[in-house]
Structures are given as C-alpha cells and as structure tokens.
Amino acid sequence: MTTDSLAAWSQVRNRIDWTSAAGQMPAPVEPIVDGLVTWCEEGGRAADLARGHRLLAALTRSRTHASCGRPLTCALLTEWQQLVLGLPEVQFRQGDAFAKGGRERYALTPRTQRDFEQCLRESADPNVPLASRAARAYLDVAFFHPFPDGNARLAMLTLAYVLELEGVRLDQVGPLQTTRYADDLAGASDLAAMVVVLIRSTHRRATGSGRRGRGHRTPSGP
Secondary structure (H helix, E strand, O other), X not given: OOOEHHHHHHHXXXXXXXXXXXXXXXXXXXXXXXXXXXXXXXXXXXXXXXXXXXXXXXXXXXXXXXXXXXXXXXXXXXXXHHHHHOOOOOOOOOOOEEEXXXXXXXXXXXXXXXXXXXXXXXXXXXXXXXHHHHHHHHHHHHHHOOOOOOHHHHHHHHHHHHHHOOOEOOOOOHHHOOOOOOOOHHHHHHHHHHHHHHHHHHHHHXXXXXXXXXXXXXXXXX
C-alpha cells in the first residue's frame, strides 16, 4: 500500500514555524495586470475554451464572497468547485485519492473532512503572516485533495482568496505552478517565501508605474 501522503503533509504542516516562514509585506496591493485573470484565461487556451470560462466564473464568485468577508470553509470551496468543473453538484471525496501517477495517496478517514475544515479556519489566524496563511491553505487543498478532480485549480483559487480577503492581488502566479510533494518541508516553507516575493514585486511594479486605483481587468463569467 502506498504511503499516506496526507499523513505526511500533516506532520510537515505541524513542524513548520509558519509565523517565521514569511516576513511582513505591503497590503493592500493593487496590480496593474490581474495575474489571476491571466491564469484563468491561459487555462482555457490549450484545448478547451470552456475550461477557461469556468475558471473565470469561479474566480468571480470567489471575489464576490471575499467582498462580503466570508470565511474560508469547505462549503465555500464546494461552490467554487462546481463552477470549476461545470457540474451541478460536487461532494467531498468518498475514498482514498491519488495523484502524481499514483505515487501519492491521500487516505480518507472519519476525521478527514473535519480536519480539513479546521485547517481552513486557520487561514484566518491573525498571528500568522498573510503569505504563510495563503501558502498553507494552498497546500492544504492540494494534499487533503477534497474533491475527486480539479484540486490543483482549486488550490490556486484558495491561495488567491486568502490574499483577496486582505486586499492583495498578484500580477503573476506562474511561479507558484510547480509540482509540490506532501513530505517536502523545505518546499512548503519556500512556497510561503515565494508568495512574499510575488506580493512585493507586484506592489513594486504597481507603485513604480505611478498609477492609482485597481489596474485589473474584471473577470467575467462564461
């Protein structure tokens, strides 16, 4: 039986000092170019334009939720995931999940969904820097693997949502899109540091331009 990668992630998650994994950064941050909109559009270019439209719809819905200050919950993610997948209903997975060609297995126990909900609540912990909270939430979605499909896309939306709640948007997200492993402690810490770099660089480019106000394109639905 393949090792339980979710258990490995839980151990890594508890070993990291998230309060020092990322430094302080500016907020709010208003980019000239909306990196999440670009990411959504690129998601539909290769073979399926509908995929890009669905991502934009999910991003739009998530930002509406953020404007209302809704906390991150499994129910909220489920609503986004319906849009991501274009399905009328999605449910938390009912069995073990696999990724990376079966090399990672995420076991399902009676506590899995409850533990996931607790992790999502921790994304609002004011004692942890914003970048650490966003990175940790991204990895929680990736390794809890709550739904049968589309978890990588959902993880990106979740990271963006944690930032959005504090008025931070990125002008690029490409550097975040790399393979992550559940047992990689250094990689998890590095993700938090990368989010800091992206926030600071977005802020620098925006303020260096001399422009004021949100310089983003508003995402539209399908």
